[in-house]
Amino acid sequence: xxxxxxxxxxxxxxxxxxxxxxxxxxxxxxxxxxxxxxxxxxxxxxxxxxxxxxxxxxxxxxxxxxxxxxxxxxxxxxxxxxxxxxxxxxxxxxxxxxxxxxxxxxxxxxxxxxxxxxxxxxxxxxxxxxxxxxxxxxxxxxxxxxxxxxxxxxxxx
Amino acid sequence: xxxxxxxxxxxxxxxxxxxxxxxxxxxxxxxxxxxxxxxxxxxxxxxxxxxxxxxxxxxxxxxxxxxxxxxxxxxxxxxxxxxxxxxxxxxxxxxxxxxxxxxxxxxxxxxxxxxxxxxxxxxxxxxxxxxxxxxxxxxxxxxxxxxxxxxxxxxxx
Amino acid sequence: xxxxxxxxxxxxxxxxxxxxxxxxxxxxxxxxxxxxxxxxxxxxxxxxxxxxxxxxxxxxxxxxxxxxxxxxxxxxxxxxxxxxxxxxxxxxxxxxxxxxxxxxxxxxxxxxxxxxxxxxxxxxxxxxxxxxxxxxxxxxxxxxxxxxxxxxxxxxx
Amino acid sequence: xxxxxxxxxxxxxxxxxxxxxxxxxxxxxxxxxxxxxxxxxxxxxxxxxxxxxxxxxxxxxxxxxxxxxxxxxxxxxxxxxxxxxxxxxxxxxxxxxxxxxxxxxxxxxxxxxxxxxxxxxxxxxxxxxxxxxxxxxxxxxxxxxxxxxxxxxxxxx
Numbered sequence: 001x002x003x004x005x006x007x008x009x010x011x012x013x014x015x016x017x018x019x020x021x022x023x024x025x026x027x028x029x030x031x032x033x034x035x036x037x038x039x040x041x042x043x044x045x046x047x048x049x050x051x052x053x054x055x056x057x058x059x060x061x062x063x064x065x066x067x068x069x070x071x072x073x074x075x076x077x078x079x080x081x082x083x084x085x086x087x088x089x090x091x092x093x094x095x096x097x098x099x100x101x102x103x104x105x106x107x108x109x110x111x112x113x114x115x116x117x118x119x120x121x122x123x124x125x126x127x128x129x130x131x132x133x134x135x136x137x138x139x140x141x142x143x144x145x146x147x148x149x150x151x152x153x154x155x156x157x
Numbered sequence: 158x159x160x161x162x163x164x165x166x167x168x169x170x171x172x173x174x175x176x177x178x179x180x181x182x183x184x185x186x187x188x189x190x191x192x193x194x195x196x197x198x199x200x201x202x203x204x205x206x207x208x209x210x211x212x213x214x215x216x217x218x219x220x221x222x223x224x225x226x227x228x229x230x231x232x233x234x235x236x237x238x239x240x241x242x243x244x245x246x247x248x249x250x251x252x253x254x255x256x257x258x259x260x261x262x263x264x265x266x267x268x269x270x271x272x273x274x275x276x277x278x279x280x281x282x283x284x285x286x287x288x289x290x291x292x293x294x295x296x297x298x299x300x301x302x303x304x305x306x307x308x309x310x311x312x313x314x
Numbered sequence: 315x316x317x318x319x320x321x322x323x324x325x326x327x328x329x330x331x332x333x334x335x336x337x338x339x340x341x342x343x344x345x346x347x348x349x350x351x352x353x354x355x356x357x358x359x360x361x362x363x364x365x366x367x368x369x370x371x372x373x374x375x376x377x378x379x380x381x382x383x384x385x386x387x388x389x390x391x392x393x394x395x396x397x398x399x400x401x402x403x404x405x406x407x408x409x410x411x412x413x414x415x416x417x418x419x420x421x422x423x424x425x426x427x428x429x430x431x432x433x434x435x436x437x438x439x440x441x442x443x444x445x446x447x448x449x450x451x452x453x454x455x456x457x458x459x460x461x462x463x464x465x466x467x468x469x470x471x
Numbered sequence: 472x473x474x475x476x477x478x479x480x481x482x483x484x485x486x487x488x489x490x491x492x493x494x495x496x497x498x499x500x501x502x503x504x505x506x507x508x509x510x511x512x513x514x515x516x517x518x519x520x521x522x523x524x525x526x527x528x529x530x531x532x533x534x535x536x537x538x539x540x541x542x543x544x545x546x547x548x549x550x551x552x553x554x555x556x557x558x559x560x561x562x563x564x565x566x567x568x569x570x571x572x573x574x575x576x577x578x579x580x581x582x583x584x585x586x587x588x589x590x591x592x593x594x595x596x597x598x599x600x601x602x603x604x605x606x607x608x609x610x611x612x613x614x615x616x617x618x619x620x621x622x623x624x625x626x627x628x
Contacts, residue, residue: 001231034233059216059233065249065273065397074158076191076216078235080246081273081397083379084583085556089237092222102603104586111579112555116222116238127608130599132573137598222554238554240536241426242399259446265425269398272418284451287442289416294441315545348547373530373547379563379587388472390505390530392549394560395587403551406536430536430552 002057003155006036006094008087008110009043009126010103017101020124021046022053023146024098029056031156036061036093038086039070039077043100048073061090088112095119096153099140102126114139122152159214160312163193163251165244165267166200166283167260174258177281178203179210180303181255186213188313193218193250195243196227196234200257205230218247245269252276253310256297259283271296279309316371317469320350320408322401322424323357323440324417331415334438335360336367337460338412343370345470350375350407352400353384353391357414362387375404402426409433410467413454416440428453436466473528474626477507477565479558479581480514480597481574488572491595492517493524494617495569500527502627507532507564509557510541510548514571519544532561559583566590567624570611573597585610593623 005028009021025047028035035051038044039060048058052073060074065081080086087105091097091113099110099121106126113121122141129137141152150156162185166178182204185192192208195201196217205215209230217231222238237243244262248254248270256267256278263283270278279298286294298309307313319342323335339361342349349365352358353374362372366387374388379395394400401419405411405427413424413435420440427435436455443451455466464470476499480492496518499506506522509515510531519529523544531545536552551557558576562568562584570581570592577597584592593612600608612623621627 001234004233036235057214057233059235061235066275076161076214076233077158077250078193078216078218078246079249080237081249082239082242082246082399082553082556083395083397084559084586085239085396085399085553087583088555088558088579089235089239092236092238093234102608104582104588107600108559108579108582108586111575111582112558115555115575115579117575118223125603127603128601128605129578130601132596132598134599137573239396239399239556240552240554241402241429242396242553242556244402244426245398245422259451261425261429261431264443265402265422265429268418268422268425269401272398272422274418282446284446285444285448286421287444289439289441291442294416315548318547350549371528371547373549375549380589390475390528390547391472391564392507392530392532392560393563394551395563396553396556396560399553403549403553406550406552407548432537 003033003095004036004093005033005153006090006097007047007100008038008090008097008106009100010106011040011042013042013101017043017125018046020146021100022050024100024149025050026054027146027150029054034059036090038090039074041071045071045073061086061093084108092116096155097121098149099123099126110140120153122149124149160190160252161193161250162190162310163247163254164204164257165195165247165254165263166257167263168197168199169260170199170258174200174282175203177303178257179207181257181306182207183211184303184307186211191216193247195247196231198228202228202230218243241265249273253312254278255306256280256283277310279306281306317347317409318350318407319347319467320404320411321361321414322352322404322411322420323414324420325354325356326417327356327415331357331439332360334460335414336364338414338463339364340368341460341464343368348373350404352404353388355385359385359387375400375407398422406430410469411435412463413437413440434467436463438463474504474566475507475564476504476624477561477568478518478571479509479561479568479577480571481577482511482513483574484513484572488514488596489517491617492571493521495571495620496521497525498617498621500525505530507561509561510545512542516542516544532557532564555579563587567626568592569620570594570597581611591624593620595620
């Protein structure tokens with residue numbers, strides 16, 4: 001079975017997030033990884049487009065029970081019908097989780113991935129989390145480029 | 158995007174179910190369809206093995222949050238962590254649903270596929286459902302061979 | 315903690331189902347049991363109305379993420395937002411499961427309750443399930459009145 | 472139907488979190504609100520104990536499909552069996568959400584409540600979220616005592 005990497009990010013993202021997502025998708029596909037994403041617009045569409053441009057496989061794990069609003073670059077679509085509970089499914093499905101950009105939905109995916117604690121979680125841009133004393137909560141690997149994001153997963157070390 | 162067909166069936170299945178599942182998997186892969194299944198043993202393992210033998214893509218939508226007990230022939234694995242709620246996800250994910258053999262879990266998948274009513278549901282062997290007057294509840298397409306199962310989906314008409 | 319009984323049944327039900335559901339709700343409340351139901355119309359509304367008429371507690375486990383279409387007799391509402399996956403939650407939540415009437419959604423609840431196999435499942439009216447040789451699949455306790463339904467749960471033996 | 476308030480917080484919490492949770496539970500019960508919580512130890516157990524001490528109703532929405540590890544102060548138990556997907560169900564079930572203390576699971580509940588955006592979200596202690604420019608992400612109402620937490624919900628204004 002191929003390596004799987006979940007890529008999370010907001011529907012409404014910045015241009016930089018979108019560009020980063022496209023490049024992360026392309027790099028993952030070049031290394032033969034299957035990309036798991038939320039299947040809609042924004043970061044989800046960009047990572048799918050990037051992976052597809054390199055001939056990769058992209059799975060869209062949708063919140064809706066049907067294919068409405070799914071982006072056009074998915075190889076496989078899983079219309080879960082479980083709403084935002086699909087965020088945890090995405091968090092569970094990667095050998096690593098890469099988070100690009102920030103939103104409440106994206107934060108829930110990051111938190112659920114850290115909660116299960118089974119795989120590396122890498123963050124490129126987006127929000128920061130501080131504990132009650134104002135210190136960064138440890139665990140997430142912060143990077144500043146798509147190349148570093150892949151490296152930080154440790155999957156190709 | 159490729160056609161997707163969900164194939165459901167019990168972990169503890171008969172030899173005939175297993176043989177049917179393997180052949181359904183093989184035929185689906187030959188026609189280029191992605192197979193969606195529950196990812197564990199029995200009918201799930203047989204349809205995966207059949208599809209893989211013909212070079213097909215098989216997605217295992219697991220109840221567990223990890224890959225334990227997943228069968229070895231999956232191309233993509235989605236460890237949902239939502240328990241039996243994953244049965245509805247499988248029912249939602251096909252352009253058609255093929256049910257092979259009978260068990261309570263399998264019946265829940267058949268019922269959920271009929272409940273959403275969006276795609277053809279085909280049954281090969283397994284249980285029968287009668288209404289309160291003893292008449293077969295209409296809707297499910299009953300067939301008696303793997304070839305008929307694919308034909309009854311109407312996807313290649 | 316009080317005894318909890320899940321009562322399942324279709325939105326579009328017969329007059330007899332509705333009358334049975336109302337009486338089951340009333341009897342459960344009289345015995346101090348909390349009623350768990352799907353929270354919408356038909357059997358779900360009737361069992362809630364019956365329980366409330368006797369001062370009982372009724373929990374509606376909704377498929378939607380909000381309270382739209384919830385019936386007016388719920389004491390507590392759980393808007394799961396997980397769609398039909400809520401059927402399994404209802405099946406999990408009772409010390410017994412009583413099924414009244416038949417529909418595909420209802421059948422999925424019955425099947426999921428039998429699948430987990432932890433509690434008695436009682437059926438009043440509705441559909442019948444036969445195995446591949448045409449024999450009734452064992453396990454469900456069939457009854458013909460609301461009083462018998464409560465008795466068959468074994469919870470007040 | 473009574474007002475419902477979801478209270479989220481970690482299993483492994485500080486003494487202060489536990490004391491706050493107990494007091495929040497007591498105050499909610501005194502005002503007649505139903506408390507929705509995750510049903511296990513730590514903040515979840517403390518809020519349940521507090522509410523029960525004042526005669527309140529407490530619903531435990533469990534990740535497991537059974538009642539193992541549930542705390543002893545629940546009035547109603549919903550063993551969802553959907554794992555961490557139950558976090559979103561808790562976030563959906565309150566007319567307000569009060570978050571006490573910090574953990575990754577707790578953060579996912581806060582994020583999912585902010586994601587759906589339907590009700591006030593109040594935070595007492597715990598983690599802070601900054602955007603990519605280091606500014607607090609707006610929306611969560613931060614308070615410093617149980618009394619202020621109830622006031623900040625706006626439900627009794």
